[in-house]
Amino acid sequence: MENNFTNQNIVPKRNLPRDVFLHLFAMVTLYWSAISFITLCWQYINHFFPDALPYYGGGGFTSTIRFAIASLVIVFPFFIVSSWFLNKIYKKESVVRESKMRKWLIYLTLFITSLVIIGDLVSVINTFLNGEITARFILKAFSIIVVAVVIFWYYLDDVRRQSPSPSAKYFAWVSGAIVLAAIVGAFFIIGSPMNAREVQFDQQRVNDLGSIQSQVVNYWQGKGTLPGTLADLNDSISGYTVPNDPQTSAPYEYTIKNAAALTFELCANFKTAANPINGNTLVTPGDVYSQSWSHPMGHYCFERTIDPQRYPVLPKK
Numbered sequence: 001m002e003n004n005f006t007n008q009n010i011v012p013k014r015n016l017p018r019d020v021f022l023h024l025f026a027m028v029t030l031y032w033s034a035i036s037f038i039t040l041c042w043q044y045i046n047h048f049f050p051d052a053l054p055y056y057g058g059g060g061f062t063s064t065i066r067f068a069i070a071s072l073v074i075v076f077p078f079f080i081v082s083s084w085f086l087n088k089i090y091k092k093e094s095v096v097r098e099s100k101m102r103k104w105l106i107y108l109t110l111f112i113t114s115l116v117i118i119g120d121l122v123s124v125i126n127t128f129l130n131g132e133i134t135a136r137f138i139l140k141a142f143s144i145i146v147v148a149v150v151i152f153w154y155y156l157d158d159v160r161r162q163s164p165s166p167s168a169k170y171f172a173w174v175s176g177a178i179v180l181a182a183i184v185g186a187f188f189i190i191g192s193p194m195n196a197r198e199v200q201f202d203q204q205r206v207n208d209l210g211s212i213q214s215q216v217v218n219y220w221q222g223k224g225t226l227p228g229t230l231a232d233l234n235d236s237i238s239g240y241t242v243p244n245d246p247q248t249s250a251p252y253e254y255t256i257k258n259a260a261a262l263t264f265e266l267c268a269n270f271k272t273a274a275n276p277i278n279g280n281t282l283v284t285p286g287d288v289y290s291q292s293w294s295h296p297m298g299h300y301c302f303e304r305t306i307d308p309q310r311y312p313v314l315p316k317k
Contacts, residue, residue, distance in 0.1 A: 011091075019089075019096055019099060019101065019102075020101060022082055022085065022086050022089070023048055023086070023105055023270040024081050024100060024105070024241055025078070026079060026082040026083050026086060027105050027108075029075050029076070029078045029079035029082060029115075030079050030109070030151070032071060032075045032079075033071070033072060033075050033076040033079050033179075034147050034151060036068045036071035036072050036076075037068075037072060037076075037147060037179060038143055038144055038147055038183065038215070038313075039064060039067075039068040040065065040068040040069065040072065040182050040183075040186060041140075041143040041182070042065055042140050042143065042186070042272075043061065043065045043068065043186070043189075044182075044186075044189075045136055045139045045140055045143070046061065046136070047189050049134075049135050049136045049139065050067060060099075062190045062196070062199075065189065065190050066185050066190065066196070069183050069186055070188075072179055072182070072183055073183065076176075076179055080172050080176060083168075083172070084172070087117065087164040087168060087181055090163065090164050091163070091164065094162075094163070097162075097163070097164075105202065106155050106158065106159045107159070109151065109155050110122060110152055110155055110156060110159075112150065112159060112183060113148045113149075113151050113152040115157075116144065116145075116148040117145055117148045117149060117152065119217065120141050120144045120145045121145070121165070123139075123141060124138070124141050153173060195272065198271040198272050199271075199272050201246055201247045201271060202270050202271055202272050202274065202295075204246045205246065205252075205268045205270060205273075206274075206293045206295075208245075208246070208252065208265045209268060209293070209302065211243065211251065211295070212230065212233065212242060212243070212252065214256070214306060215233045215240060215242075216233070216254075216264065216304075216306075217311050219232065219233060220262065220306055220311065220313070221311055221312065221313055221314045222313075222314060224313040225291065225304075226256055226262060226264055227254075228244045228256075229254065230251065230252065230254045243307050245268065245269070247271075248269075250269075252266060252267065252268050253265070253266070253267035253268070253301070254266055254267075255267070255301075261304040261305060262305055262308065263303065263304070263305040263306075264303075264304055264305075265301045265302065265303050265304070266301065266302050266304065267299065267301040268299075268300065269298065269299050269300075270295050270296070270297055270298060270299075271297065272297055273295070273296050273297045274293065274294045274295045274296075
């Protein structure tokens with residue numbers, strides 16, 4: 001009789017390490033996914049509402065999109081799976097759902113999202129009062145507040161319930177569909193991974209041509225004449241060697257158009273058309289030799305003319 005009474009009052013032993021891991025893992029993947037989604041939304045806005053100010057280094061645009069996509073592809077499914085697994089545990093072990101650790105993490109999330117919402121609204125009002133409201137700013141602020149409000153609403157509703165919400169699976173499907181649409185749409189902006197590889201090759205071609213152009217100018221300043229061929233630029237002392245096409249190893253084309261006017265051409269075969277997203281329309285700002293390197297796809301030549309007043313022949317020592 002005593003054994004039966006004891007058996008009836010045995011409380012299942014909780015798996016605390018498992019609970020801590022799953023709850024922390026779910027929250028970290030939630031934050032990571034939310035930040036990545038907002039980042040991706042911001043890059044959409046940057047693409048469709050470009051800044052009126054000159055923009056250099058467009059390669060950072062595509063790298064940001066790619067990192068956001070990679071994060072969502074890997075991290076967001078882990079968030080969905082961990083949340084689903086936790087809901088299964090809640091149904092079997094209600095004590096896990098009522099744990100203080102879970103509630104602390106949820107209320108911490110509510111606290112963070114509340115501050116984000118308030119800070120976002122303050123930023124909007126402040127920007128409006130300064131007369132600097134633009135479509136870009138409004139859309140970016142809106143993307144932040146929408147994500148924060150959705151997270152706040154979902155977890156506020158969840159923490160009030162005694163059991164998992166029956167709408168949780170629908171929320172997971174809808175959020176998953178939105179994230180998937182954002183990821184697929186991003187590929188129409190940045191292109192496929194194969195296209196990204198071609199863009200990198202074209203970027204290297206632009207860098208190579210910029211390097212050759214600098215050496216041509218140095219050659220003129222040192223000898224008072226244009227080099228006859230690219231081979232004349234090779235220098236065993238400085239260690240400079242004229243680069244070749246990184247993909248085909250073919251030499252770049254160099255032609256003197258007008259020796260008296262100091263006009264020459266540098267040519268290469270490009271696999272993509274340059275645009276601000278590619279990041280290969282301009283060389284690094286501040287470079288004294290920086291000029292436009294915008295090019296179409298295919299064989300293209302850049303005509304350059306050295307200004308002897310800006311780049312005079314240096315006196316011989």
